[in-house]
Each structure stands twice: as C-alpha cells, then as structure tokens.
Amino acid sequence: MNRRDTILVADDVEINRAVLRSIFEEDYNVLEAENGEQALFLMRQYRDSIAIVLLDLIMPVRDGYEVMEEWQADPSLRGLPVAVITADDSVESEIRVFDLGASDIIGKPFEPHLVRRRIQNIVSLSQRHLDQDDCIREQARKLRESNAAVIDALSSIIEYRSAETGQHIKRIQLFTRVLLEDVAANCPDLGLDESRIAMIVSASSLHDIGKIAIPDAILNKPGRLTAEEFEVMKTHAVKGCEILSRLDRMGDRDYLKYASDICLYHHERWDGKGYPRGLKKDRIPMCAQVVGIADCYDALTTDRVYRGAIPPEHAFNMILNGECGAFSPRLLESFKNVRDSFRDLTRRYADRELPQSELVETEPLEDHREDGRDAGQLFQAKYLTLLGGADATVMEVDLQTGLYHLEYLSAPVFDPLRSGRRFEDSVRLFAEQSVLPEDRPALITFMTESVGGFLEREQMGREIHFRVWERGTQGVLRCGCSMLRVDAGSLYHKKVLLVWKIEGEGQKGRDQAETEAAAGAWGDLLGGTFLCLCDPHMTIRKMNDGFCRLLGYGEEEIREQFHSHYRNLIYPGDREEVLRQIREQLRMGNVVEMEYRARGKDGNTVWLLDRAHLTVDEEGNSALFHMLVDVTRSKRAQEELRRMQERYQLILEQTDDIIVEWDIPKDRFTASDNWERKFGYQPIRDGLMKQISIGSHVHPDDLAECAALLRDMAGGKPYNEKELRVADNEGRYRWCRVRVASQMDEMGHPLRVVGVIADIGEEKRRSEFLQNRAERDGLTGFYNQTAGKLRAQQLLEKQGRGSAAALYMIDMDNFREVNERYGHSFGNVVLQEISNRLRRLFSGGEVLIRVGGDEFLILAPGVEEAAARAQGREIQQALQDIIGRDVIRFRFSCSIGISLCPGDGEDFETLYRKGCRALLAAKERDTDKYVLYRDEPGISDGENEPAAGNTRIDTEDDGFDGLAREIFDALYGAGDAEKTLVRALELVGRRLGLSRVSVIRSCGDGERCSLFREWCGEGAVALREVLQGVPVADLGGWESFGANGVFCCADVTETGGEDGAANPMAAALEKTGARAVFRFAVRDSGDYRGWISFEDCLARREWTGEQRESLAFAAGIISLFLLKMWT
Structure with missing residues (x-):
C-alpha cells in the first residue's frame, strides 16, 4: 500500500508558503506552486506521492476555483484531498468550495497547531480510503474466482446440450486468445492488455449459451436447415443475451457486458449482412468481431452433423476471401499472422479434453477503446x-x-x-x-x-x-x-x-530509352549511371562512361573481374547495409537514396551518394537505375566532425553535470542524459519561454530569476549565471548552478544558448550550515541581533505594505537574581528553556531574535490587535514556573512591549523603537505585564529612544557571532568577488589585530603554490613578489596540517627541531616575516587547494582554544567562498 509523504502548497504569496512550509517540513516533503497552472502540473506529475493539496483561492493564471474544477474533471486526480486556505469567510464561498469537493476550509490568519492537526486528520482519513480501495479490489478478485465456477457450469450445459459442440467452446477460447494477442500487438489503440484479453477469453465461452433455448430437432439436425428452421436457429443470439441479463446479481458487470456483447453480436458481419441487428463496421463490438472469426474458423475445420471438416488452409482462404461473410480488414491481417497457431490448435485439441489450467482468468480492465478510426x-x-x-x-x-x-x-x-x-x-x-x-x-x-x-x-x-x-x-x-x-x-x-490491371491501348510496355538517355547525360555531369537488376548481386545491365571514370575500371574489367556484379564493387563492410536499405526504401516507394563506400581501381575508398529509381529492363525484370555522385570530401569532413562529437561525448560521460542547449528561434530545449539520471524525468522540450512559468519543476521563488535568465539570453547577453531549485521525480528540490553562454549568428543576433547545470546541493548545505552558525545565537538557537534585524526587514518587505504584523519585545524580570543565586550555568539552562517555550508558541513563519542576555524580540506576520493581546497573555503564562517550585524557590515573570504593523509603523526600525518604548512602559507600570504601544498615549516618541541599528547584543559570545556575520555579509554582498574577498580579509585582520591575512593557492599538481590575495596591516610586508610558484615543501608542506586542517604556531622563533637542530619549519615561516601563525587548509573532497594564513608579524601570540575556534570558523566561511571562486 502506497504511503504518501508530500504536501503541495499552492499560494501566490511567498510569505504564506513559507509559513505553511515551516509547519509541515519536518513531517512531509513540501512542493510549492505560485499559480493555479503550476499547481495542476505538479498535481499530475506527483499524484502518486501527494498526501494533500493546500490551495489558495486567489491566484494568478488560474485561480483556486478553476484548479478544483479541473481536479474534479480529471479522473486521475480525484483521489487527491484538497484543503482550501482562504481569508474569504462568506457563506457563498464556503458553499462553492465544498460543492467542488474540498475536504476542509481553513481561514486566514490561522493557528499553526490547529492547521497541523486538521491537515493530519484529512491525510489520515484519505490514507484509510486508499487502503480500503486495495481491500475492495482484493475482495473483487476473490469474487470473480467464485463466479468462475458458475461460468464453467453454464459452459458445461452447452456442451452436453449440443451434439456438435464437443470441444468447440474450449477451442474458441484458445483461438480467441491467440487472435487477441496479435491484435493487441498490432493495434495498441484498442487498449488490450493481459487482463482485458483474459476477460474476453473467459466470456467467449458463453457465446452460444442461447442454444439452450433451441429445440433438439433443429439444434442437432443432420442435414441442412430449412429457411424457417434457420430463422429459429438465429434466435439463439438474442435468447443467450436474455439469459445473461438475469445474471446481473453476480456483481461483475464488466464481465457480463463482454459476455452479452459476444453472445448477441458474434454473428454480425463487417458489411452489415449478419444477424440479429445487421450492424456494420466498428458498430460491432471488437470482442464480438474476434469471437466471430474464431467461431467461423472452428465451424469450418470441425466435423458437423451436416458436413465433414474442411482443411485449415482451405478454411483460411474461404474466410479471407469473404465466402463466410465480411470481417474487419484489420482483424483479417491479424488472422493471417496466426495461421500456423490456429492450425496447430485445431490438430492438438480436436479430440481430447482441454486442461483446465489453460483457461486463464485474470482481473478485468475498463474498455478504453476510443471512438473514431486509429492510425491502422x-x-x-x-x-x-x-x-x-x-x-x-x-x-x-x-x-x-x-x-x-x-x-x-x-x-x-x-x-x-x-x-x-x-x-x-x-x-x-x-x-x-x-x-x-x-x-x-x-x-x-x-x-x-x-x-x-x-x-x-x-x-x-x-x-x-x-x-x-x-x-x-x-x-x-x-x-x-x-x-x-x-x-x-x-x-x-x-x-x-x-x-492485376487493365491497360490502355498505348501501354504495351515501358519504353525507358528516352528516360535512360536523359538520365545518362545527367549522369555524365554528376558522376556516373548504371542499370542493375533487383537481385542480391545487383547484376549490371548497362553503365555509362562516367561510371567507369568514377571507379577507374573499364566495362571489360567489370565483366571479367567482378562478373558484372555491382555488389562486389561496394566496400565489404557496407554491402549488407546497401541491400537492406534498398529493400526497406522500396517498401515505401520506388526511389532509393543512400550513401556508402566503394573500392576504386587505385585501392582508395570512394564515398558515393547513390540515387536510384525503380524501373524494368527490356525483358520485364525489375531493375534499378542508379545515379552516383562522389561525396568523399564532404564525408571526410563529417567523419572529423563525428570524432569531435565522440570526444565531446567522452567528456560528458566523465562529468555529473548536465549539458543543455536552447534553440532560441524554435524555442526548443534539449539536455544531456544526465538530466534524466539526476531528476528522473525528461525536461520541457518545446515552448520553453511559455512553459517555464506554468509547467516547470522550478521552485516558485526562483521562477522570476529563471524567466529573467531566459529573457536576458534571448536579448543577446553573452553570459549569465544563476542558482535555482529544481524538483526531482520524487518532489525533492535540488539546488543547481546554471551557467549559460550565447551563440550568435552572422548578424550578431542570439541563435542558441548552451550551458552547464551543476548540482550544488552539498555546497549549499555547507553554506547554509556556516550561515546558520554565523546568524544564530549559540545558546538559544534564535537569530542574533545582526541577522535577526535583516530577517525581520525581509519579512516585512515580502508581506507588503498594509499587511498585519506584531512585534513583541520580551524581557525577563529580575533574571540577574537567577545568575547571582544559582550561577551562570544554571541561568543558561533557564534561557534555553525560555527559548524552547517561545519556539513552541511561535511555530510558523515568525522571526525569533535574542537581543540581550534575557531579552528577546519576536516579529510575527499576519497578527491583528486582538490576536496580539491574546498572544501576550500566552507568553506570560508560558514563561511562569519555568523550573518547578519544588526545584528552586523563585518566581519567574516577564514584561512585554508590543507594537503593531501597520498602525504603529511599517518598517522594522519604527516598530522596534516603539516596541522598546512599550516595554519600558510595562516595566515602569509593574512586573509581569504586557503593554501595547497604542494603549499608552503618554509614551514619548522622541529622538533619544533606542534605535534597532545601534543596539549591541550584551552576551559573552557576541564578538564571535558578530564577526562571523560581518564576514558572511562582506563575502556575499554586492560587488566584484575579488574585491569582496579582500574586504573580508581586511575585516578579520583589523577586528583581531593581525598583521597579515593571506590566501595561498596551490598550482598544477599541488607541489607548488602562489599568493592569491592578501591584506597587510602595520608591520607586515607584502608577499606578492615573493610567493609565486614556490614549492609547498619550502613553506612547511601539506603534512604540517593536522587532521582538522589546522596548523598553529605561537612563536616561530621557538620552533626547534629534535636534538636542538634547527627546525626547517622555522626557516620556512621566517621567510614570510611572520612571528605567530594560524593556518587553515582549503580542501575540496580531501584534496588540498590552498590555505588561509592569519599572521602576527610583531609579537608572540598565544592562540587560545576560543580564538582557534573563532579563526577556524571564519576561515571556513572564507574557504567555502574560495572554492566557489576557483570552480
């Protein structure tokens, strides 16, 4: 039973998708769509893995109502549950949504825990329905097995009733199966598979059940029936259908439908001359047509009371030539294909009982046959x-x-x-x-x-x-x-x-003389012509001088050395292919065109373009008139191009990257095989510009960037690079770096775009880890103030002007007493519990910041005034009794200041300032209070109030967090990559009081290295002219780095070797003028690419454990940036 683990979120507002993603991403894989068209595309693509669709109603391209209408109309999507998330709480909207089949409606703004529980309930119920469907199908299979006994009983009645039936019913089943299998192979439009074939085969046994109602005197009459008796006999089709109509309580309606159609219509004929209805052509059910042929053939090839059996070959000719009535031309073609099988079955099962095991019974399928004529x-x-x-x-x-x-x-x-x-x-x-x-x-x-x-x-x-x-x-x-x-x-x-054809008076034969003379003249100009028979030797009947000049042989030489067989002049490796091409192309017409090699008299290989036309010679034999052109030069150029393509393909096979090409005029996109290996499906091929926004697997947040990339390249931009997320066949988004370049035509217009798509998932994860570590407070996991301010500003910008939000400034009352009474270690435990409780209260898309030691800031989007007041009370309740009274005797409480967007402001600086003023008002009033800025008209809004940008985080580990964040911002901010690198090196050097920070890059095979970039402070000498192509061993060698990629030296003058000998490491370090050194290796998949060196040239420096950790982390951020630059 398939367990579904993906949730599709369809909403055009990015912040709403982010909130819902944060709620469900721990338990589900989350797919995202920003419009209705893309939502439908993803629903069809991942319908087997989607557990539920969370659908917004107001979206561009196609809104939520249109999505649900198409969802209901598409049978393949009906099993997907849909929950609508909307701010429209009108009765009309709710009625329409439920009428369209929604499982639930969740109003905005929503409470995260409530949404999670309601969605889990819907998913659980849907999974139970899927499990029940599997159980029902299993029960249906068992019911069909029990019904098979009833069918066998009815078949036995027919056999005992009719003297001429005998093995007829069992042979009909075998004939029907063989014929259906060939029809299925040659007519795929009929949708025949093994299950459906088995159902028709089983139902064919009831085709003559109506003979139960025919009197014995007529049914077993030894002579030919009279006209009146034949009319009675013809009624068996209708009577059999009436009998089957009373078996509807068996429950398998599909099976009974096939059986009824076969019983009623197996005597109908293609030209409408059958009975009982006189149906024509495809109005006759396909199953009845097949059984009709099988029944007719068996009637001819077996002994009957009124005549003996006819040989199978004669029976085939009678059916094919319409002596037994007209049948479908398509079925007759299949009938020809199974001639040998029918003949063998006739002989094998003429006089013995058929083993029961050969009657296969399998599950039925729906009849998917389409109206109208297919290609066949x-x-x-x-x-x-x-x-x-x-x-x-x-x-x-x-x-x-x-x-x-x-x-x-x-x-x-x-x-x-x-x-x-x-x-x-x-x-x-x-x-x-x-x-x-x-x-x-x-x-x-x-x-x-x-x-x-x-x-x-x-x-x-x-x-x-x-x-x-x-x-x-x-x-x-x-x-x-x-x-x-x-x-x-x-x-x-x-x-x-x-x-066979009647000819006119003037057509007593074909005169090719004039045609051949004209073609011969052209052949002299083009290269050569000859006439040969259509036999395996390609026997030459005529040739011109151009043909002889082309290969260098005279006519006499060709007759004596090659016996006039043109096949012997063809290069041995091409002979069979030439004959095959002639056969294949003559099946489609009377013209042949091909390229192959021939041997000249001088021993050289000649490439020939051969155009031939089917004709006849003077004796009436089929012949081909050939015109040859020497294309050796062009083929050599093609061969060189082919070798270049082979080299290109070898390079492609050695890389995991995806090579892509976009034909701009045709708007056609192609990708190397690595695309399907990496993502598990074929990409969009035609209409890329149109399809990218509605039918692609690109993450909604990256669609604008992707569309801009295409527009820029189509506009003639020579090079571009983007990082995008693309979903694989399991709905997981993968980070990719796209690098593309334009190819121009002779007029300078962009003709096509070629590029490389590289998987940067691992790089992104490393980058996100370092960024997260730089942005987060080490104790609580909340954002530090620098990163938190940026995140809060981004959140307010994304949700747009006029949108609701609440900013909470939270300060623990008398927390200093906790540290003083129980120590800082205990205080840290309390702070961690405070952060955990706040995190549980705010589990959506909020920004949580630790501002100071016991001070927190929370920005919650979509929160109105009433909800903000309720949330303030919940925060107070959650932060009481953090540690049980039986553990310590201390009452915890907090003061809260609240500012609201948009009423109190719409930018972070304003909201923060007013939140601080409200917090101060709460503390002045009393402890354990929350105050809204708008509730206190006496609060001053003067210039001396604290500003968010000037507030410092008052924690012991702030220096490290702030430095890491500044380094990250310096490297990944706007500007040239090399300039940002030097800026980051200078930032580290100045903040830590170093003399020099440099980047050394390995060269070639890694045995040598050169200075890549450096920053020099007071007392340091630039090394650019000194460190160029220097052996790595002269600077200490790669072995100097430990397992963690770090080398640390407090004072190079104290670095001594064994037995008092001079240590070569000291000499190497002295060359750089450094006194104290800390090096961090830049490694990529275990290979050394260089190192980052932090140096003090003026004094000895003891690198403490905390300093080493700080430097290693800063170097890790710079290292990741370097690897990206050097890729």
Missing part, C-alpha cells in the same frame, strides 16, 4: 482508396502454403480469381475462363514455374502482359500482372503481391 484503420482506408484510384486488383499469396487473399477487386473480368482452394487453382480457373488461348501458357508458366527462379534470385518484381476476353462487351482487353515480393529481406518468406 486510416492506413487500411488509404490503402484501399489507393487501389481504387489506381484501378488495380490486388492478391496476396503465400507460395509456401498456397493460401491467398484477394484484397481488392477492381473489375469483373478478374472475378474468377476468387475461386479455388489454392492459389494455383484460382490462376488456372482465371486463365481457362478469361485469358485468350495463345496467352494462357505464358501466364500459367509465369505464375507457377517462373516463380521459383524469381524467388531464388531474390528479385523485387516481374511483369507479364496478356489479353482477356470480356464477355460483357464481347471484346479483347490488354491486361498486365506485376509480381512483387513481400518481405524480400528473408529467404524464408515466400509471399508475393500480384497486381
């Missing part, structure tokens, strides 16, 4: 239309078995070809009845004796002309017959098509 039917219709337009009679003949099928009859003069048990019989009958006596021997010889040589020489075709006597006009008509080989590529297929 259209091809058949076009084929027959062509024959009608060409006024030709066509006969298909299998010379191995003698079976033949008159596929189209164009004129009554060819009507005798219908008769005869075998092909030879029909030809002789036609010759005797219609062909003039003097032409009969040649026609019979052509159709019998000459056929053997025609097939052995593997010729494509032959022609013969003869005259026939037309009885209607009492005149002589000149006719022709073309013999065309079918499946000429196999020696074991001996099928031919005979095309």
Whole structure:
C-alpha cells in the first residue's frame, strides 16, 4: 500500500508558503506552486506521492476555483484531498468550495497547531480510503474466482446440450486468445492488455449459451436447415443475451457486458449482412468481431452433423476471401499472422479434453477503446482508396502454403480469381475462363514455374502482359500482372503481391530509352549511371562512361573481374547495409537514396551518394537505375566532425553535470542524459519561454530569476549565471548552478544558448550550515541581533505594505537574581528553556531574535490587535514556573512591549523603537505585564529612544557571532568577488589585530603554490613578489596540517627541531616575516587547494582554544567562498 509523504502548497504569496512550509517540513516533503497552472502540473506529475493539496483561492493564471474544477474533471486526480486556505469567510464561498469537493476550509490568519492537526486528520482519513480501495479490489478478485465456477457450469450445459459442440467452446477460447494477442500487438489503440484479453477469453465461452433455448430437432439436425428452421436457429443470439441479463446479481458487470456483447453480436458481419441487428463496421463490438472469426474458423475445420471438416488452409482462404461473410480488414491481417497457431490448435485439441489450467482468468480492465478510426484503420482506408484510384486488383499469396487473399477487386473480368482452394487453382480457373488461348501458357508458366527462379534470385518484381476476353462487351482487353515480393529481406518468406490491371491501348510496355538517355547525360555531369537488376548481386545491365571514370575500371574489367556484379564493387563492410536499405526504401516507394563506400581501381575508398529509381529492363525484370555522385570530401569532413562529437561525448560521460542547449528561434530545449539520471524525468522540450512559468519543476521563488535568465539570453547577453531549485521525480528540490553562454549568428543576433547545470546541493548545505552558525545565537538557537534585524526587514518587505504584523519585545524580570543565586550555568539552562517555550508558541513563519542576555524580540506576520493581546497573555503564562517550585524557590515573570504593523509603523526600525518604548512602559507600570504601544498615549516618541541599528547584543559570545556575520555579509554582498574577498580579509585582520591575512593557492599538481590575495596591516610586508610558484615543501608542506586542517604556531622563533637542530619549519615561516601563525587548509573532497594564513608579524601570540575556534570558523566561511571562486 502506497504511503504518501508530500504536501503541495499552492499560494501566490511567498510569505504564506513559507509559513505553511515551516509547519509541515519536518513531517512531509513540501512542493510549492505560485499559480493555479503550476499547481495542476505538479498535481499530475506527483499524484502518486501527494498526501494533500493546500490551495489558495486567489491566484494568478488560474485561480483556486478553476484548479478544483479541473481536479474534479480529471479522473486521475480525484483521489487527491484538497484543503482550501482562504481569508474569504462568506457563506457563498464556503458553499462553492465544498460543492467542488474540498475536504476542509481553513481561514486566514490561522493557528499553526490547529492547521497541523486538521491537515493530519484529512491525510489520515484519505490514507484509510486508499487502503480500503486495495481491500475492495482484493475482495473483487476473490469474487470473480467464485463466479468462475458458475461460468464453467453454464459452459458445461452447452456442451452436453449440443451434439456438435464437443470441444468447440474450449477451442474458441484458445483461438480467441491467440487472435487477441496479435491484435493487441498490432493495434495498441484498442487498449488490450493481459487482463482485458483474459476477460474476453473467459466470456467467449458463453457465446452460444442461447442454444439452450433451441429445440433438439433443429439444434442437432443432420442435414441442412430449412429457411424457417434457420430463422429459429438465429434466435439463439438474442435468447443467450436474455439469459445473461438475469445474471446481473453476480456483481461483475464488466464481465457480463463482454459476455452479452459476444453472445448477441458474434454473428454480425463487417458489411452489415449478419444477424440479429445487421450492424456494420466498428458498430460491432471488437470482442464480438474476434469471437466471430474464431467461431467461423472452428465451424469450418470441425466435423458437423451436416458436413465433414474442411482443411485449415482451405478454411483460411474461404474466410479471407469473404465466402463466410465480411470481417474487419484489420482483424483479417491479424488472422493471417496466426495461421500456423490456429492450425496447430485445431490438430492438438480436436479430440481430447482441454486442461483446465489453460483457461486463464485474470482481473478485468475498463474498455478504453476510443471512438473514431486509429492510425491502422486510416492506413487500411488509404490503402484501399489507393487501389481504387489506381484501378488495380490486388492478391496476396503465400507460395509456401498456397493460401491467398484477394484484397481488392477492381473489375469483373478478374472475378474468377476468387475461386479455388489454392492459389494455383484460382490462376488456372482465371486463365481457362478469361485469358485468350495463345496467352494462357505464358501466364500459367509465369505464375507457377517462373516463380521459383524469381524467388531464388531474390528479385523485387516481374511483369507479364496478356489479353482477356470480356464477355460483357464481347471484346479483347490488354491486361498486365506485376509480381512483387513481400518481405524480400528473408529467404524464408515466400509471399508475393500480384497486381492485376487493365491497360490502355498505348501501354504495351515501358519504353525507358528516352528516360535512360536523359538520365545518362545527367549522369555524365554528376558522376556516373548504371542499370542493375533487383537481385542480391545487383547484376549490371548497362553503365555509362562516367561510371567507369568514377571507379577507374573499364566495362571489360567489370565483366571479367567482378562478373558484372555491382555488389562486389561496394566496400565489404557496407554491402549488407546497401541491400537492406534498398529493400526497406522500396517498401515505401520506388526511389532509393543512400550513401556508402566503394573500392576504386587505385585501392582508395570512394564515398558515393547513390540515387536510384525503380524501373524494368527490356525483358520485364525489375531493375534499378542508379545515379552516383562522389561525396568523399564532404564525408571526410563529417567523419572529423563525428570524432569531435565522440570526444565531446567522452567528456560528458566523465562529468555529473548536465549539458543543455536552447534553440532560441524554435524555442526548443534539449539536455544531456544526465538530466534524466539526476531528476528522473525528461525536461520541457518545446515552448520553453511559455512553459517555464506554468509547467516547470522550478521552485516558485526562483521562477522570476529563471524567466529573467531566459529573457536576458534571448536579448543577446553573452553570459549569465544563476542558482535555482529544481524538483526531482520524487518532489525533492535540488539546488543547481546554471551557467549559460550565447551563440550568435552572422548578424550578431542570439541563435542558441548552451550551458552547464551543476548540482550544488552539498555546497549549499555547507553554506547554509556556516550561515546558520554565523546568524544564530549559540545558546538559544534564535537569530542574533545582526541577522535577526535583516530577517525581520525581509519579512516585512515580502508581506507588503498594509499587511498585519506584531512585534513583541520580551524581557525577563529580575533574571540577574537567577545568575547571582544559582550561577551562570544554571541561568543558561533557564534561557534555553525560555527559548524552547517561545519556539513552541511561535511555530510558523515568525522571526525569533535574542537581543540581550534575557531579552528577546519576536516579529510575527499576519497578527491583528486582538490576536496580539491574546498572544501576550500566552507568553506570560508560558514563561511562569519555568523550573518547578519544588526545584528552586523563585518566581519567574516577564514584561512585554508590543507594537503593531501597520498602525504603529511599517518598517522594522519604527516598530522596534516603539516596541522598546512599550516595554519600558510595562516595566515602569509593574512586573509581569504586557503593554501595547497604542494603549499608552503618554509614551514619548522622541529622538533619544533606542534605535534597532545601534543596539549591541550584551552576551559573552557576541564578538564571535558578530564577526562571523560581518564576514558572511562582506563575502556575499554586492560587488566584484575579488574585491569582496579582500574586504573580508581586511575585516578579520583589523577586528583581531593581525598583521597579515593571506590566501595561498596551490598550482598544477599541488607541489607548488602562489599568493592569491592578501591584506597587510602595520608591520607586515607584502608577499606578492615573493610567493609565486614556490614549492609547498619550502613553506612547511601539506603534512604540517593536522587532521582538522589546522596548523598553529605561537612563536616561530621557538620552533626547534629534535636534538636542538634547527627546525626547517622555522626557516620556512621566517621567510614570510611572520612571528605567530594560524593556518587553515582549503580542501575540496580531501584534496588540498590552498590555505588561509592569519599572521602576527610583531609579537608572540598565544592562540587560545576560543580564538582557534573563532579563526577556524571564519576561515571556513572564507574557504567555502574560495572554492566557489576557483570552480
């Protein structure tokens, strides 16, 4: 049973998606859509893994109502539960939403815990429904097994009732299965699979159940039935359908529908001349058509009370030629394919009981057959239309078995070809009845004796002309017959098509002299021409001088050395391919075009472009007239290009990156195979600019960046780079770096864009870890003030002007007493518990900041005044009794100042200032109070109030957190990458009082290194001219770094070797003028790429554990930035 683990959030407001994501991301994978069109795309893409859809009503492109309407109309999506999240609480809206099938409505603003519980309840209920559906399907399968016993009983009644039935029912099941399997392979539009085939096979056993109602005297009459008796016999179809209609309590309605259709319509015929309804063509159910053929064949090939059995070959010819009524042309093609299987089954199951195990019963499927004609039917219709337009009679003949099928009859003069048990019989009958006596021997010889040589020489075709006597006009008509080989590529297929046609007076043959003369003249200009037979040797009949000059051989040499076989002139490795191309292309028309190699007299290989046209020679043999062009130069250029592509492909195979190309004029996007290996699906190919916003897997927050990238490149920007999130086939977003460049046409306009998509998930995770560590307070996990201020400003900007929000300034009353009584360690435990309780209260998209030692700031979006007051009370209650009274005797309380957006301001500075004033008012009033800024009209709003930007975090670990954040901001702020790097190095050097901070980069194989960038302070000498291509060993070597990638030295002058010898490390460090050194290795997947060096050139420096940690963390941030620069 499939467990669904993904939630789709569809909302055009980014802050709303962020809040919902924060609620569910711990328990579910979260997909996001910013408009209705994208939501529908993701619903269809991930319908098997989505547990619920959280849908906003007001969205661009398509709103929530339109999404639900299409969701209801699409059967594949109906199982997905949808919960609507909206601020519209009108009765009309709620009625419409529930009428469209929503599982629940959640109003905005919402309480996170309540939303989580309601959504979990819906998901749990939906999963139970899915589990119940699986149980119901299993029960249905068992019910079908029990119903099978009833079907077997009914079938047995028919067998005992009819003297001629015997094994008929069981053979019908086997014939039906074999024929259906071939139809399924050649007619995929019918939707036949194993389950549906098994259902039809089982239902076919009831096709004659209506014979129970036929009197014995008629059912088992030994002679031919009278007209009245046959009318009674015909009623068995209707009576059988009536019997089956009383079995509807069996419960399997699909099965009974098939059985009823087969029972009622298996005697209908394609031309409408069947019974009982006289239906035509595809109005007859497909299952009944198949069983009708099987029933007809079995009736012909088995003994009946009124006649003996007919040989299978004769029965096939009778059915194919319409002597038993007309059947579907498509089904007749499949009937031809299963001839051998039918014949074997007829012999194997003629007189013995069929093993029960061969009657397969499997689960049924719905009938997915579409109305209208499919490609196969259209091809058949076009084929027959062509024959009608060409006024030709066509006969298909299998010379191995003698079976033949008159596929189209164009004129009554060819009507005798219908008769005869075998092909030879029909030809002789036609010759005797219609062909003039003097032409009969040649026609019979052509159709019998000459056929053997025609097939052995593997010729494509032959022609013969003869005259026939037309009885209607009492005149002589000149006719022709073309013999065309079918499946000429196999020696074991001996099928031919005979095309019979009445010719006009002027068409006594084909005169190719004028055509060949003109083609020969052109051939002299183009290169060469020759005429050859359509045999495996390509026997040459004629050639021109250009042909001889092309290969360097004379006509006499070609006859003597190569026996006039053009095949021997072709390069050995290309011979079979040339013959295959001729066969394949002649099946589609009478023109052949190909390229191959030939051997010249001088031993060189010549590339030839060969264009050939099907014709006949003077003797009526099929031949090909070839025109050759020397294309050796162009093929050599193509070969060089192919080798370049192979080298390019080898490079692609060695990388995990995805190579992409965008054809701008065609708006077509292609990607290397790595895309499907990485994401599990094929990307958008056509209409990229249009589809990117509504049908792509790009994260909604990155769609604008992605669209801007496309617009810039289409506008002619030479290079661009973006970082985007793209969902894989499991709905997980992956971080990717996209680097693209434009290719211009001769006019300087952008023609195509090529680029590389690299997976930077690991890099992002490392970056986010470092950024999170730099932004977070180490004790509580809340944002520190620098990062928190930035996050709060971003939140207010995202939600837009006029939106509601509440800012809470929280200060613990008398917390200093806790530290004084119980110590700072205990105080830290209390602060952690305070942060945990606040985090539980605010579990949505709020920004939580630790401002000072026991002071906190919380910015909560979407909170109105009433909710803010209630939240203030909840905070007070949550922070009381943090530690149980039985542990310590201390009463915890807090004071809270609250400012509201937009009433008290819409920017963070203003809200923070007024929140501080409200907090001061709360403390002046009394402890354990909360005050709203608007409730205190006497609060001053003067210039001396504290400002958010000037407030320092009053904690012992603030220095490290602040430095890390400043380094991060310096590196990832706007500006040139190299300049931002130097700015970050200077920041570290000045804050820590260092003389020099430098970056050393390894060169080539890692044995040498050079200075990459440096910052020098007081007492330091620049090393750019000194450190260029220096051996790494001269600076201490890679082995100087420990397992953690750190080397630390307090004073290089005190670095001594063993036994008092001079330590080479000291000499190496003295070269740089450094006194105290701290180095941090830059490593990528274990490989050393360089190091970052922090140096004091003036004095000894003891690197404490805290300083080492601080420097290592700062170096880690810089290291990540360097690796990105060097990639």
